[in-house]
Amino acid sequence: MKLFPSNANSLLQVKTRYQLLATIIVNIITFGHGVGVGWLSPTLAKIQTPDQTPLAFQVGIDEISWLGSMLGLGSLCGNLTIALLLERMGRKFCLYLMAGPYACLWILIYFASNVGYLYAARFLCGFTGGAGYVVVPIFISEIADSKIRGSLTSMLMLSVNFGILVGYVMSTYLAYHLIPFLAILLPIAYFLANLLLPETAPYLLKRNNVTSADKSYQYYSNVQPAQTYSYKADFEELCIAIAKQQVLNNTALTWRDLVTKPALKAFAAATVLCLGYQFSGTFSFINYMSTIFAASGSVWDVNTCTIIIGVVQIVGVYTSTILVDIIGRRILMLISTLGLGLGCIAFGCFTYFAQRQDLTAFNWLPLVLMVLIIYLGNIGLIGLFFVVLVELFPVKIRSLATSISVVFLSVLVFCTLKLFPLLMHYAGISITMWFSAAASLVTFVYFLFYLPETKGKSMVQD
Structure with a gap:
């Protein structure tokens, strides 16, 4: 969505301040999702230990694998729900929808009397994330200037990683039953803050609500009186682009639209993107970080290492936020995937030899290697996942194709989080x-x- 023809890509420009504000508001829920994800790793160590568990029950390896994988099932349901509602009910309705399930997950955690409560809580955490990973990038892409769209969209993963760090810290240092009281404030703040935001102009134009679209465009453009002429010209340009898109969409979306050459190329890239994201292990590492450090032979406190990794995630995604609209998406993805591969090889080699000879002089190495792995993962594959995913597809199929891809991702999340602890347990680190x-x-x-470069790609026309 091109609001102002400017070479500047700063997030702090006056003309894009409400785009930044809206991005921060909608990412309150993704921050909360991160808190829910990060909460699990240190908590697992407590609820497996008889003298540390704050609950009336313990969990074993099978329960751990289900606790991890329920996130994927919840994400799948969140994806499907939003896919059905996104075009029918609008972006704002879908954003509001996520507050309820997120509040319920902390209620379940507080009252947990058996592991089923925790399964349900993880399911709702996944539902919130799965819904957010669909609607939040689309909402941001429709309000953002094309020159800062990558930076704003990448804030989704920055918010998630901030949340994961807070989840690590809270579950390490705070009492189990105190955390829900603090975390439930997030959905309340999120719901109230969303009252400030109008629906996106492109969606309103698709519904032929030109007056509301005009007001929305002015709000997110922060139009000043002296800019009336420029704003009108830009708004007319948007109206024309949406009208052309609507003409294209007058013919009902059919399976043939999904098998055009551009669509198939986009689906192929999205499939590899999803497979790489999950089978590279980066998301599994985040969920089971304390377990990984315990198995690596590191003498550092595992929860301290986990918190350090939480900080590194934020630095990595912040790096991608700065660079994505400067050097583009593709080169960051290449650096990220190559670095991840080499880092995981080195980590595996260290743990292999550490089991066969004395490497206590190098017991700091697992932490250093994991810092590199997580940093490199977050500058590309993690930090830019949703930026690239949304931008890959042609306009006509973007909403449906993004939803299909995120559903596929959720299935992979379930599989990898279910299998990762079992693979660690039976095959070794x-x-x-x-x-x-x-x-x-x-x-x-x-x-x-x-992989094509999508920097500067229009969100309303191909």
Whole structure:
């Protein structure tokens, strides 16, 4: 959505301040989702230990794998729900919808009397994330100037990672039953703050609500009296683009639209993107970070290491936020996937040899390697996942294709989070890391030859 023809891509421009404000508001819920994800890792160590568990029950390896994978099932349901409602009810309705399930997950955690409560809470955490990963990038892409769209959209993962860090810290240092009281403030603040935001102009134009679209456009453009002429010209340009898109969409979306050459190329890239994201192990590492450090032989406190990794995630995504609209998406993805592959190979080699000879002089190495792995993962594959995913598809199929891709991602999340602790337990950490390395390097090769650069791509016309 092109609001002002300017070479500046600063997020702090006066003319884009309400785009930044809206991005911050809608990402309150993604921050909360991150808190829910990060909460699990240190908590697992407590509820497996008889003298540390704050609950009336303990969990074993099977329950752990289900606790992890329920996030994927919830995400799948969130994806499907939003896919059905996004075009029918609008972006704002879908944004509001996420507050309820997120509040309920902390109520379940507080009152947990058996592991089923925790399963349900993780399911709702996944539902919130799955819904947010569809609607938030689309909402931001429709309000953002094309020159800062990448930076604003990448704030989704920055918010998630901030939340994960807070979740790590809270579950490490705060009492189990105190955390829900603090976390439930987030959906309340999120719901109230969303009252400030109008629906996106492109969606309103699709519904032939020109008056409201005009007001929305002025709000997100922060139009000043002296800019009336420029604003009118830009708004007319948007109206024309949407009208052309509507003419194209007058013919009902059919399966043939999904098998055009541009659509198939986009689906292929999205499939590899999803497979690389999950089988590189980066999301599994985040969920089971304390377990990984315990298995690596590191002498550092595992929860301290986990918190350090939480900080590194934020630095990595912040790096991608700064660079994405300067050097583009593709080169960051290539650096990320290659670095992940090499880092996982090195981590696997260290743990392999550490089991066979004395490497206590190098017991700091697992933390250093994991810092590199997580940083490189977050500058591209994690931090830019949703930026690239939304921008890959042609306009006509973008909403449906994005939803299909995120549904596929959710299935992969379920599979990888279910299998990762079992693979760690039965095959060992070295083989697990080498498997992740292979997936990362295959993804790198595909991206090298086939991933298009989408920097500056229009969101309302192909």
